[in-house]
Amino acid sequence: MSNIYFLLNTLLLLFFTLNKQSLVLTREALAELWNVNDAEIPNLLAIEEQLIIVDRTLQLLLESYESSFGGTYIDVKKEKVLINTIDFSKVPIILNSPEIKLNNYSRFLDFVPAERSFTKLKYNLIKISDLIKKYRPSEIQCYIDMKLNNVVIGYTNKYRNRKFIKSAEKYNPNFIQQRNSDSEDEKPKAFQAQIASRDIIPKIFNGDGITTLEYDCSIGFPARNNDLIYIVTAAHCYKENKLYYHIPWNSNIVYTQLGQMVKSEHMYEYDFGLIKIDENATKLISARIRNTDSEYAELNVEGGRIITSHGAHVCKSGLTTHVTCGYAVGLNAIVTYINSKIVENLVLYGKDNSIISKGGDSGGSVFSYLQTLSNVSLIGIHIGRSIDLSTYLPLDLILSKGEIELVKTPL
Template identity: 35%
Template sequence: MKVIILVNLLLIITSMLQNCLTVYSQSEPLAKLWNVTDNEVITLLELERNLTMVDGLLQPILEEYNTSFGGSYINVLMNRIFVYTVDPTKIDIIKSRMESYFHFFNFTNATNSLVALRNSFNGVYEQAQKLKPLMVFCFIDIEFNNVGLFLYKYYDNSNREFLDAIQKYNVTLHYLNKSHPIQSDADEYNIIAKDIKTPIIGVHNDDNITVRDIKLPILGGEGIYNLDDHLACSAGFGAKRKDKEDYFIITAGHCTKTKYNTIFKLYSWNENTTGPTIGFMLRHQIEPIDIGAIFIGSDKYKVSMLIRNTDTIQNKELTTYDVSVSSSYGTHLCKSGRTTHVTCGYVKGLNGFFTDNKKQFNGQLIFTNIFGGKGDSGGPGFSYKQDLRIVSLNSITIAVVNSAGVQLHILLPIEPMEQFLRNDNLEIILANNTSH
């Protein structure tokens, strides 16, 4: 009897150890997204890369027959590309042109063509710019073959003119909750501040903020704290002037509400106190894009091409090698931020828009289902390359909504930032273009 009990005990312990090993083997954010072990992620990355290539070849055909198809969506776990099909008679055209890749396609019946989707979205977009509704979020939802509009019941009366104007477009309405959105504990949307545009000029250094030997790197996703407005945000990526040794952290513009020279301190993950002063926010804006530049005036810090990922077992720092553009729906996108650290999700919408609680309009946005929270704003969005150490910089977080079972993580792509960077002769710090 004792032997049987001992054997059963050993079996229980073995099972517990196996469960622990399974958990630990899923420490990578992408492994958690795809629900596979860390060792399986590389294979799926290669599958996704191949599907993205095939989808890139498919896109011109879908554009040519944009009244017959409603777009495409990648499902890496199924190793398939779902092609939303309005007119099945055109499937043979894709087969004749892409015969060697035809086995990747899953043709799914759809009602709305690309032309219909874009017409509806453009109509909603124009009305939103004209009428400035309160806190609405909108993008073409390829997976569900319609325009998705996310909004709060609380603002229905204020938004009545807008809602009446877009009724003819037959968009899918998703109500986030019935309470006041700013008072709701479920809603994690960061309230956006007033738009202030202050050009970057020479910085007056004092005893506390001096440009000398810079030491500690500020990683993308690391926490930063606005001392003047008492706001927690995240560092996005490093940038420098092309013509001199001035360095900056790019983050979200709404991370400051103060007009001039907001002081930022380091506010590391899992810490309850702030570190030394980093520098000043010297230029920021909310419209048409939400972006800001913090001048690093401290001798304690330097910019970095690295992104913080310290919750994982092995790849605790990710190297930003280059810049990428999201072009396929359903591909992975990840972010690093102070509050929820590194999490991943899927690209759900491209070129979407939202309006904030001050009726300010933001467009050209990526919508994902990445999990995030307050304090993640400004942190970098990225995609993994050929392994789990090298990534492509893609965007920065500007808004997060977790409400009524809906999870929206909204990011500003690099492309709309380029003019902001060019205006001040700034370049992004990347592994393939600098030794800093």
């Protein structure tokens, strides 16, 4: 009888996936971000890739003129790289440089007036970073917002952080009081999860859920160190001596036992953890990202990349909110947790007035699309949120500090 119950549950889950057109929003998450039809996405992806190439070239040129310019950001809909400009007398130098002139990149450039040079922005960020380490404020986000041409300090509790805020005021950052939210720490499930029959064993995708039967997180990606296979997720999902199990989207059925998270030095500093996979689970792990609310139900991961442009799209796949997308808002951000833990070198991403992640998404895959909606580059794992802005830990940092390699093909 129990086997019949589990079979029916699985069939219902499959029915949901196959009939997604009538059950979920018809537009892709990236179309929602750009407010376009799905058919327009490939063209905009090509435009964005071109802008990123131009921006990368431009950033190298501007390194010699950091006191004259205040950073760059891209706008895909405008098809422009916008350059914050303090000294317009230097604009002809940039436009006449061989890198810009020979490639006809000037058609993509828009020089906009700005108050703060990149030299000033970097100086202020360093000084405010020092204050964060001195006062150890709680639930702070600090980053350079290129569109605002200023350092931004986001906070939820002004009184608790009053000494830090008062000290930081002399650097004239933009203070943004964020709306209070539930903690990103995963909540106990509202129902008692049930262990599935061993006769029904679904594949395990990036972006699927993991659970200790008390707390839920999401799968980032599989990785290896020699012959050892791991699942990468957020370190704050760590529960000592607890086993983790696979839980697919839209399910209260717990499936394969995965293993335990390995305790290590990098867990506290960088907020990523490694679950050592039990041998029986290894053959079920896919290197693809789940996207079963879409026509493109499984996303092929074609390696990794580093996001270098403010304004580039960033998407994530997680247990709670599935696939959602935002813009890269703050690169090399500094974030503090409710316990005043400080994590650096993060990336903030989001969409204006939209919540694109919730509790349970932590550890999920963060990626960017390539030239089609079926192929992506992995860029990190999701580790937190504060209402409008979500946070990811970059892939290159995870691989280097964890001494692991990305698994790009089935195990």
